[in-house]
Amino acid sequence: MIRLRPGPPATVADLHRAQQLAGLLRGELERVRAAAVAWRNGLGGLLVALVGFSLIRGRTDVTTLAAGWGALVGVLLLAALAAGVAGALALLRAAHGRLTVTPVAALPPVPLGDHLEAVAAVRSLRMGVGLVLLCTALLVAAVGVTWYAPARPATAAVSSPAVGSLPSAR
Amino acid sequence: MRDDDPVSSPLPYAEVTDEAYATQAAAGFQPQEFEFAVVLSGRCPRCAHPSTTTLVDEVYRKDVAAPDPGYRTLLCECEAEHPGRPAGLRGCGAYWTLWLEVEA
Ligand SMILES: [Zn+2]
Ligand SMILES: [Zn+2]
Numbered sequence: 332m333i334r335l336r337p338g339p340p341a342t343v344a345d346l347h348r349a350q351q352l353a354g355l356l357r358g359e360l361e362r363v364r365a366a367a368v369a370w371r372n373g374l375g376g377l378l379v380a381l382v383g384f385s386l387i388r389g390r391t392d393v394t395t396l397a398a399g400w401g402a403l404v405g406v407l408l409l410a411a412l413a414a415g416v417a418g419a420l421a422l423l424r425a426a427h428g429r430l431t432v433t434p435v436a437a438l439p440p441v442p443l444g445d446h447l448e449a450v451a452a453v454r455s456l457r458m459g460v461g462l463v464l465l466c467t468a469l470l471v472a473a474v475g476v477t478w479y480a481p482a483r484p485a486t487a488a489v490s491s492p493a494v495g496s497l498p499s500a501r
Numbered sequence: 502m503r504d505d506d507p508v509s510s511p512l513p514y515a516e517v518t519d520e521a522y523a524t525q526a527a528a529g530f531q532p533q534e535f536e537f538a539v540v541l542s543g544r545c546p547r548c549a550h551p552s553t554t555t556l557v558d559e560v561y562r563k564d565v566a567a568p569d570p571g572y573r574t575l576l577c578e579c580e581a582e583h584p585g586r587p588a589g590l591r592g593c594g595a596y597w598t599l600w601l602e603v604e605a
Binding site for chain 2: 332333334335336337338339340341343345346348349350353354356442443446447450
């Protein structure tokens, strides 16, 4: 239970802080959404470029790698893809809201409902950014393995010059 | 809480406070607790319109807020028109402070 007691005489500074807070609360959800959309656009583009590039790159390179290393590249790419998809979903969630229906009776009053949604959106935004960065790190690791892992002995004569020249070409 | 109807000629907007506002609001406002916030609703001590204030612990923003002094400052946030109000603001301009005490 919360009990209310009269506070000290209010000052103009109190008034201005309260006005600022009320204004921030009213626009909060819009600001979080705008930030999420900006992240989604930026990181989403990066993600698509990286996934596309790495899958094509990885495919051709994996066949030239020693058996265990090829499997490692596959696992890394799969993990990168999973992190990327989860990150993209979290960013979408932050930018556009949850895809669930809330019973009207359970809804808190409007400014508070927006605040709760904004808090949830900030959480999704942070998670999405983290997952996209994780996805990027995994992709870099996978591509790195295709460059530096030992080549398969039988096909070494054909493909090792190409594999060997890649790091210096970049 | 005052039960009389709001005055018929609109009260002009004025950023004013009075110790009586805090006393009246402390007696008349109803607190409602939610997971991350407290919603206070009652009648504004100045204009007598219904007013609802949401108090939260954190707001998403880019710069750092001034630390809270412990008490909360409430504004009239009524939906009515008060002539002379600057754009972007709500209510009649009345403000006061309250302590929120959580009772076990
Ligand atoms: Zn008022
Ligand atoms: Zn009013």
